[in-house]
Amino acid sequence: MRTEREPRQERSRATRARLLEAAVACLAERGAPGTTVGAVAERAGVSRGAAQHHFQTREDLFVAAFDSMADGLIEGLRRLMEDLPEGPGRVEAMVVLLFDVFSGTEFQAALQLWTGAASDPDLHPRVVPLEQRVGREAHRTAVEVLGADESVPGVRETVQATLDLARGLGLANLLTDDTARRHRIARQWAVMLGRELGRGPDA
Amino acid sequence: MRTEREPRQERSRATRARLLEAAVACLAERGAPGTTVGAVAERAGVSRGAAQHHFQTREDLFVAAFDSMADGLIEGLRRLMEDLPEGPGRVEAMVVLLFDVFSGTEFQAALQLWTGAASDPDLHPRVVPLEQRVGREAHRTAVEVLGADESVPGVRETVQATLDLARGLGLANLLTDDTARRHRIARQWAVMLGRELGRGPDA
Numbered sequence: 001m002r003t004e005r006e007p008r009q010e011r012s013r014a015t016r017a018r019l020l021e022a023a024v025a026c027l028a029e030r031g032a033p034g035t036t037v038g039a040v041a042e043r044a045g046v047s048r049g050a051a052q053h054h055f056q057t058r059e060d061l062f063v064a065a066f067d068s069m070a071d072g073l074i075e076g077l078r079r080l081m082e083d084l085p086e087g088p089g090r091v092e093a094m095v096v097l098l099f100d101v102f103s104g105t106e107f108q109a110a111l112q113l114w115t116g117a118a119s120d121p122d123l124h125p126r127v128v129p130l131e132q133r134v135g136r137e138a139h140r141t142a143v144e145v146l147g148a149d150e151s152v153p154g155v156r157e158t159v160q161a162t163l164d165l166a167r168g169l170g171l172a173n174l175l176t177d178d179t180a181r182r183h184r185i186a187r188q189w190a191v192m193l194g195r196e197l198g199r200g201p202d203a
Numbered sequence: 204m205r206t207e208r209e210p211r212q213e214r215s216r217a218t219r220a221r222l223l224e225a226a227v228a229c230l231a232e233r234g235a236p237g238t239t240v241g242a243v244a245e246r247a248g249v250s251r252g253a254a255q256h257h258f259q260t261r262e263d264l265f266v267a268a269f270d271s272m273a274d275g276l277i278e279g280l281r282r283l284m285e286d287l288p289e290g291p292g293r294v295e296a297m298v299v300l301l302f303d304v305f306s307g308t309e310f311q312a313a314l315q316l317w318t319g320a321a322s323d324p325d326l327h328p329r330v331v332p333l334e335q336r337v338g339r340e341a342h343r344t345a346v347e348v349l350g351a352d353e354s355v356p357g358v359r360e361t362v363q364a365t366l367d368l369a370r371g372l373g374l375a376n377l378l379t380d381d382t383a384r385r386h387r388i389a390r391q392w393a394v395m396l397g398r399e400l401g402r403g404p405d406a
Binding site for chain 1: 231232233234236237311314315317318319320321322323327330331334338357360361363364366367368369370371372374375377378379384387388390391392394395398399
């Protein structure tokens with residue numbers, strides 16, 4: 001039994017992952033109104049029936065896609081920690097990468113879901129708790145990445161500002177490529193952040 | 204002739220203003236896909252024919268609404284300057300008001316148009332130049348409001364970061380009321396900004 005069930009479960013997991021990946025791409029490209037279970041199934045190369053086996057409604061698909069985007073963002077943030085050089089330029093490298101993560105496809109899909117939820121009463125109550133969870137996790141990861149001591153007055157708000165700035169820069173990258181300007185702002189932000197966290201930008 | 208034409212022109216201007224106001228409210232509430240010339244005419248209490256006399260297409264209406272939102276945002280920023288107290292707490296009062304302006308209905312409508320344009324090839328090329336114009340004007344106004352000297356290295360990027368942070372905070376206010384958190388961040392940002400511009404937060 002076991003040997004037969006496992007490949008089937010694996011195939012099911014792979015199908016689900018393909019659908020979520022297609023949902024994120026579809027949201028980023030066509031927005032929430034253009035993202036239906038049917039459109040996502042087609043993009044994923046999965047039959048509509050198989051897609052509906054995984055996600056009964058559009059809202060179910062959105063919620064799962066948001067979770068998957070959030071995981072992508074958080075994973076991106078965690079990767080920062082591992083790959084960053086110690087010593088000179090660490091804070092700057094960290095800020096540049098953090099801002100770049102929030103300017104990628106996952107965040108653009110999340111933006112579409114966010115603004116979609118603002119105008120969709122069915123979606124709104126389902127997106128709010130996800131947004132809060134992702135906000136908390138992104139904050140916790142940023143505190144860890146930056147090695148910030150939140151018991152120092154102002155440090156918690158500085159970390160929050162870093163993430164809100166990252167979201168604002170993600171928005172600025174939605175219609176045109178804003179990379180050059182974003183990197184200039186990241187360099188300046190690294191100087192201010194390093195000073196606020198009690199370290200130089202190269203600490 | 205003159206006396207007859209003027210009231211008609213005035214009526215026409217008033218109708219146009221009502222339509223734009225309704226378009227901003229409709230965008231903020233229903234998003235770009237839910238904002239049609241018909242829906243806006245109905246909300247404004249204007250006949251569909253009269254609405255179409257002013258705006259032939261949805262895109263024309265959006266462009267004019269975006270212009271009107273931008274004027275609302277810039278006007279809000281300029282009002283900051285006039286009403287702010289001199290002396291202690293000026294920078295903090297400025298930042299709080301700036302962030303509040305970007306968390307209002309106009310910015311939420313602009314957000315809907317932004318994300319709508321990302322997934323609408325007809326809208327995209329028309330929104331990009333508007334976004335750039337508004338970005339430039341908001342920047343110029345912020346420099347003026349803050350009394351920032353952009354010849355000092357880093358100051359230009361600090362002003363840009365202030366506006367990008369304002370946009371990120373506006374996004375955070377889209378689905379839930381984020382006012383308390385935003386004001387805590389504004390107080391901390393005022394400290395950092397005052398230091399960066401070579402003044403205390405109370406300067």
